[in-house]
Amino acid sequence: MAKAVGIDLGTTNSVVAVMEGGQPTVIINSEGSRLTPSVVAFTKTGERLVGQIAKRQAVLNPENTIYSAKRFIGRRFSEVQSEIKNVPYKVVAGPNDAVRFEMMGKQYAPEEISAQVLRKLADDAAKYLGEKVTDAVITVPAYFNDAQRQATKDAGKIAGLNVLRIINEPTAASLAYGLDKKKNETIMVFDLGGGTFDVSILDVGDGVFEVRATSGDTHLGGDDFDKRLVDWLAEEFRRQQGIDLRKDRQALQRLTEAAEKAKIELSSALETTISLPFVTADATGPKHLEMKLTRAKFDQLTADLVERCVGPVKQALSDAKISERDIDEVILVGGSTRTPAVQSLVRRLTGGKEPNQSVNPDEVVAVGAAIQAAVLAGEVKNVVLLDVTPLSLGVETLGGVMTKLIERNTTIPVRKSEIFSTAEDNQAAVDIHVLQGERELARDNRTLGNFRLEGIRPAPRGAAQIEVTFDIDANGILTVTAKDKQSGKEQRITISGSTQLSKEEIDRMVADAQAHSVEDRKRREEVEARNNADSMAYQVERQIRELGDRVPLNEKARAEQLIADIRELVKNNSSDVARLRQLTSDLQQIASGLASAAYSQASSGAQGGRPGGTPPGGGDDVIDAEFKET
Amino acid sequence: MEATDENKNRTTGEAPAEIERLKEELRREHEMYLRALADFDNYRRRVARERLNTVRSGKREIVLPLLDVLDGFDLALAHMGDAPASVTEGLEALRRKLLGLLEAQGISPIVSLGETFNPELHDAVGTVESETFESGAVAEEVQRGYRWGDDVLRPTRVRVAR
Numbered sequence: 094m095a096k097a098v099g100i101d102l103g104t105t106n107s108v109v110a111v112m113e114g115g116q117p118t119v120i121i122n123s124e125g126s127r128l129t130p131s132v133v134a135f136t137k138t139g140e141r142l143v144g145q146i147a148k149r150q151a152v153l154n155p156e157n158t159i160y161s162a163k164r165f166i167g168r169r170f171s172e173v174q175s176e177i178k179n180v181p182y183k184v185v186a187g188p189n190d191a192v193r194f195e196m197m198g199k200q201y202a203p204e205e206i207s208a209q210v211l212r213k214l215a216d217d218a219a220k221y222l223g224e225k226v227t228d229a230v231i232t233v234p235a236y237f238n239d240a241q242r243q244a245t246k247d248a249g250k251i252a253g254l255n256v257l258r259i260i261n262e263p264t265a266a267s268l269a270y271g272l273d274k275k276k277n278e279t280i281m282v283f284d285l286g287g288g289t290f291d292v293s294i295l296d297v298g299d300g301v302f303e304v305r306a307t308s309g310d311t312h313l314g315g316d317d318f319d320k321r322l323v324d325w326l327a328e329e330f331r332r333q334q335g336i337d338l339r340k341d342r343q344a345l346q347r348l349t350e351a352a353e354k355a356k357i358e359l360s361s362a363l364e365t366t367i368s369l370p371f372v373t374a375d376a377t378g379p380k381h382l383e384m385k386l387t388r389a390k391f392d393q394l395t396a397d398l399v400e401r402c403v404g405p406v407k408q409a410l411s412d413a414k415i416s417e418r419d420i421d422e423v424i425l426v427g428g429s430t431r432t433p434a435v436q437s438l439v440r441r442l443t444g445g446k447e448p449n450q451s452v453n454p455d456e457v458v459a460v461g462a463a464i465q466a467a468v469l470a471g472e473v474k475n476v477v478l479l480d481v482t483p484l485s486l487g488v489e490t491l492g493g494v495m496t497k498l499i500e501r502n503t504t505i506p507v508r509k510s511e512i513f514s515t516a517e518d519n520q521a522a523v524d525i526h527v528l529q530g531e532r533e534l535a536r537d538n539r540t541l542g543n544f545r546l547e548g549i550r551p552a553p554r555g556a557a558q559i560e561v562t563f564d565i566d567a568n569g570i571l572t573v574t575a576k577d578k579q580s581g582k583e584q585r586i587t588i589s590g591s592t593q594l595s596k597e598e599i600d601r602m603v604a605d606a607q608a609h610s611v612e613d614r615k616r617r618e619e620v621e622a623r624n625n626a627d628s629m630a631y632q633v634e635r636q637i638r639e640l641g642d643r644v645p646l647n648e649k650a651r652a653e654q655l656i657a658d659i660r661e662l663v664k665n666n667s668s669d670v671a672r673l674r675q676l677t678s679d680l681q682q683i684a685s686g687l688a689s690a691a692y693s694q695a696s697s698g699a700q701g702g703r704p705g706g707t708p709p710g711g712g713d714d715v716i717d718a719e720f721k722e723t
Numbered sequence: 724m725e726a727t728d729e730n731k732n733r734t735t736g737e738a739p740a741e742i743e744r745l746k747e748e749l750r751r752e753h754e755m756y757l758r759a760l761a762d763f764d765n766y767r768r769r770v771a772r773e774r775l776n777t778v779r780s781g782k783r784e785i786v787l788p789l790l791d792v793l794d795g796f797d798l799a800l801a802h803m804g805d806a807p808a809s810v811t812e813g814l815e816a817l818r819r820k821l822l823g824l825l826e827a828q829g830i831s832p833i834v835s836l837g838e839t840f841n842p843e844l845h846d847a848v849g850t851v852e853s854e855t856f857e858s859g860a861v862a863e864e865v866q867r868g869y870r871w872g873d874d875v876l877r878p879t880r881v882r883v884a885r
Contacts, residue, residue, distance in 0.1 A: 114762050125776075125874070142842060149842040152849055153883055223765050342849055343865050346880075371798035379802040 097228035097257060097470035098218050099265070099462025102207060102245065104163040105287040105314075107131050108459035109214040111222065112467035117269070117460040119453075122217040128455060129217070133209045134158040135196050143213040155181040157196045159206050161288075164311070165192045166203040167237070167244030204244045208251035215254055229254045230466040232458050235261040235293045235307045257469040263293035264302045265461030266424045270449050273300045279419050281409075283439050283448070284426035285402065288314040292405050294413040294420075306412035308405035313398065315356075315429035321394045322352035326367060326384060334380050336373055344373050348382075359388045360431045392434045399434050406442045423448040428455045482507075483599040486563055486571065489526035489535035491516050492620035498563045501531065501603070505569065510562035512578075519551040523559055525575050527586065531606030533613035534620075539602070546575040546584040554631060622673040627663045629677045630656040633684045640687060648683060655680045779871065786830065790877055793821055794866055825869070833868040835861045835879040844868060846878040853884035860884050 098120075101108045106128040110119045122129050124145050134147035135157045142150065151158040164176045170186035170193075177184045185200065187193035193200040211231070219226045233245050242259050249256035263282035267273065272280060277298045284291040291309040295302050326348055327338045338344040351367050358365040369382040392399075410417060423439060425448045430436065439448055452460055482505055487497035490513065498509045515523065523546050530538030549557050558578040565571050574585040606613070633652050637644050644652075659676050667673065796818035803811045822832075833844055838861050840847060845861060845868070853862040861881045868879030 113766070114759075125780075146842045149846040149878060150840070151847075153840065153847045221769070223768060343880075346848055370795050371802055374802060378804065379798075 096218075096222055096224060096226055097230070097466035098215065098226055099459050099464065099466045100211060100214055100229050100231045101262070101265070101456075101459035101462060102163065102211065102231055102233070102248075103131055103286065104161055104289055105131060106455075107210055107214055108456050109218050110456065110459040110463035111218060112463050113222075117463045119456045119459060120214075120218045120221045122214070123220065129210070129214060130160070131163065131207075131210050132158060132160045133162070133206045137197075141209065143209050156183060158182065159194055159196075159201075162194075162203045162206040162210075165194075166207055166248070167241030168192055168203075202244075204248040205251055207245065207248035211249055211252035211254060215252060227253075227255050228257050228466065228470055230258050230260055230265075230462045230469065231256055232260055232262045232265045232462050234291055235263050235304045236291070236309070237261075257466060260462065260465055261293070261302070261304060262291070262426070262458045263295055263304070263307075263424070265458045265465065266426050267295060267297065267302060267422075268461035268464045269452050269457045270422070270424060272297055272422060272424075273302070275421075278421040279305075279413075279415060280422045280424065281406075281420045281443060282424045282426060283402075283406070283430060284309075285429040285435060286314050286427035287429075288312065288316055290314060290402060290405065292402075292409045294409050294415065305415075306409045308409040308412065310401060310405055313401055314427070317398050318356055318395050318429065318432065319349060319352050321398065322356060322386075322391065323348050325394050326352060326382070329384060330372075330382055334373075334375075336375060336380065338373060338382075341373055344369075347372060351382075355386055356391065356432070359386070359391050360433060363388045388433065395432075395434065399432075399438050402435070402438060403442065417442060417444040420444070420446060422446075424457070425450045425454050426457055430454050482565060482569075484529050484539075484602055485531055486541075486565075487528050488513075488561060488573075489524075489528060491624050493535050494533060494617050494620045495528050495530070495535045495538055498561070499565070505565045508562065508564045510560055513559045513561055514555045515549065515552070515557045515559070516554055518554045520554065520557070521549050521551070522547040523549065523575065525561065525573060525584075525586070527571075527573050527588065530602050532609060533617040537605075537609070537613070541571070541588045542573070542586045544573075544575070544584055544586045546577060546582065548580060548582045549577045550579045552579070553635070555628070616668075618670055619668045619673075622670045622677070623663050623667065626659045626673045626677045626680075629680050629684070630659045630663075633680055633687075636684060636687055644687060648687060652680065652683045652687075655683070782828065783876075786825065786828065786871075786876065789821070789825065790869060793818065793825070796821065797867060829872050830869050830876060833870055833875070833879050835864055835868065835881055837861060840881065840883045842878075844875055844878055845881045847883055848880050849882045850885045851882045856884040858884050 096111055098109050098111045099117075101110075107130075108119060108128060109122075110117050112118075119127050121127055122144065126145065129144045130148045132144060132147040132151065134142045134150060134154055136142065136150070136154060137157075147158060148160075151160070159182055161176075161180060165173055165184065169190045170184075171190055173184065173192055183195040185193050185195045187200060187202065192203055194203065194206065195201075211229070215226045215229065229249060231245055231249055233242055237245070246256045246259055262284065263280070266282050266284075267280055272278065275297050278296070280295045280297060282291075282293045282295065284293075289309065289311055290313040291307065293307045294305045296305055297303075323339075323345070327345075331337050338348055347369055351369055355365050355367050364385060364387045367382065367384045367386060371379045372382045373380050420443050423443050423446050425436070425439065430439070430448075430450070431454065436448065436450075440446065482499055482501060482503050485497045485501045486499040487495050490496045496511075496513075498511055499507060513523075525544050525546065526535060527541040527543070528535055528538040529541050532538050546559065549559070560574075560576045560578055562574045562576075563571065564574070569589070571588045572585055573588070574583060576583040634656055637649060637652060655676055659673070659680070662669065662673055662676070796814065799814055800811065800818065803814070835845060837856055838844075839859055840861055848865055851862050853860075856862045860883065861879070862884035863882040864879055865882060866880035869876045
């Protein structure tokens with residue numbers, strides 16, 4: 094079954110995503126990156142390079158390295174004169190005033206170049222998914238005309254893809270936020286990428302998006318912010334050291350990288366240090382660049398760039414004949430929208446509305462395209478939305494603690510079972526108290542049901558094996574079964590609605606558990622310390638009884654004293670964990686002493702062939718907890 | 724009696740349609756089941772494949788900035804000039820120590836000088852006139868690149884002979 098992917102074919106970078114098990118996943122390319130540069134190169138040896146690799150050789154081969162093909166796709170040669178000035182490769186007029194790139198005497202249409210990028214993305218997706226990729230949804234800017242859309246579609250075809258649909262980038266972004274489910278809303282998509290700025294106003298109703306207005310600046314983006322920073326750093330350095338770093342290509346490159354890194358850091362920090370040791374040298378020796386940069390300074394340096402976004406936003410609003418108050422949702426797209434100054438500008442221009450930005454702004458368009466692709470390929474319709482258990486489920490065990498069988502947020506259907514045992518000798522019945530919640534103690538959690546398993550074969554405490562199974566089917570119906578492995582006796586309860594809690598209720602229960610986690614853990618420790626001490630007391634008591642007069646009197650007296658102490662503490666529900674643990678370990682020591690003494694006596698033949706004492710724990714390692722007879 | 728007959732008729736009248744509907748539903752359900760199985764199987768295989776990468780991508784975050792520090796040593800050593808030999812030796816020892824630490828993780832420098840430019844391993848920042856190297860070969864390493872096992876951790880930044 095071939096997968097349908099969503100592709101954001103960008104001016105600078107492209108992204109491919111796919112729906113998997115109902116969730117969108119951005120695909121990592123063969124170089125290990127989530128972004129693939131939209132760059133294609135033809136080398137002198139006739140090789141064709143795409144993406145990062147093509148970018149690395151661009152300076153050696155500028156006339157045969159095509160980037161920004163998107164600025165040319167589907168356009169007439171006469172329309173792109175100003176774009177041609179910005180690129181080092183040769184752009185010529187083809188038949189019918191079409192745009193052609195000329196490389197090594199051959200002409201290529203922009204769609205052929207874009208096809209190379211699409212092919213690489215599809216191949217990387219296929220490698221990642223382990224299956225063929227044939228179908229795709231490709232995004233284009235909302236302002237693309239029919240010719241540009243058709244050419245993008247053709248690029249897909251050339252790449253061997255079945256283009257399910259060409260959709261608008263702002264529409265894809267809206268889909269990524271599930272806004273298609275909204276009724277009659279107005280959405281503003283603010284897209285500030287590496288080199289382009291687009292703002293779109295959309296209307297959504299009945300799952301259909303309509304573009305009301307678009308505006309933007311085809312030459313404004315994150316690269317301009319970086320350049321501002323580079324210029325400032327270089328200028329400061331020149332003032333201090335008298336050397337212009339922009340004249341040294343290697344220094345400039347290091348400076349550009351450091352500027353981009355500083356810009357990214359200032360999205361979360363208020364101050365950063367730019368440090369480039371040995372950035373250059375003169376007759377007096379090596380020079381280091383070490384500068385502090387505050388966010389305030391950065392904002393000041395880039396204020397006019399941010400301001401350049403205002404015009405297009407106002408234009409789009411006026412074209413759509415609406416005011417900022419009419420906007421219901423704002424979506425941020427493009428890495429540069431991480432800049433705090435850009436975000437506050439967007440808030441300012443939309444009447445203080447909090448923008449949607451939970452989906453990575455570099456990937457949100459591809460994610461939306463992937464969702465659309467899955468819908469068109471019929472996957473989403475068919476995908477069962479797998480539910481999860483909102484809270485943990487378990488049973489009450491000895492001492493009133495909750496033992497969880499199914500952890501919260503486990504995907505259902507699910508089945509888990511565990512073996513428990515009895516807490517008393519000859520215990521004939523166990524009570525199964527089914528619980529839901531995150532607290533350590535049973536009484537703090539929600540009771541889903543109770544039942545009793547009777548007719549357990551008489552056995553010493555800890556010997557019976559009671560298998561408890563929790564089974565939640567796809568509809569969230571929980572069946573709890575308890576079975577005595579020896580007698581085969583079985584009892585069950587079915588509880589529906591264990592997953593149908595309100596969100597508030599779930600949140601409250603989870604928050605409660607977090608708030609009480611420290612004291613709960615302490616109380617659980619106490620219970621466990623008491624249980625362990627009591628169980629050790631029981632074992633040693635039995636051991637002494639079985640060994641009879643083979644137990645040295647002084648050992649026996651000490652053991653009995655310890656057992657008495659433990660019983661006293663357990664009876665009083667003592668919370669003295671340290672003392673309980675001490676007594677347990679003292680008793681444990683005596684127990685192992687007794688066992689080996691009895692063993693050596695037995696093997697020396699003093700008492701004939703009688704079997705030695707039962708080792709602690711009754712030789713049964715499946716006991717996880719014990720039920721208490723109530 | 725009459726009522727029973729009516730019931731019977733109604734049942735038989737609806738049966739073929741109902742059977743068809745159920746068949747269709749079963750077919751859909753079965754397909755969904757197969758899809759889920761396939762998705763899971765692919766997922767499992769990929770998780771196994773990615774386990775190594777995950778460990779690596781975790782280390783990457785610390786390893787890449789360390790390369791930056793290593794670059795610093797390279798630059799410092801290139802600028803030693805008149806510094807006493809003992810300072811240079813000390814710095815070299817520090818550099819070796821850091822490199823050794825990275826080598827223990829399977830990271831090794833890419834040897835580039837004189838090799839034919841290869842964009843898989845090299846990131847070109849420019850060209851230079853060279854008498855030593857023939858045209859198209861790496862004439863100068865501006866920033867050393869590193870491999871991590873078979874992968875390129877960071878390409879070498881180079882100038883290529885014209």
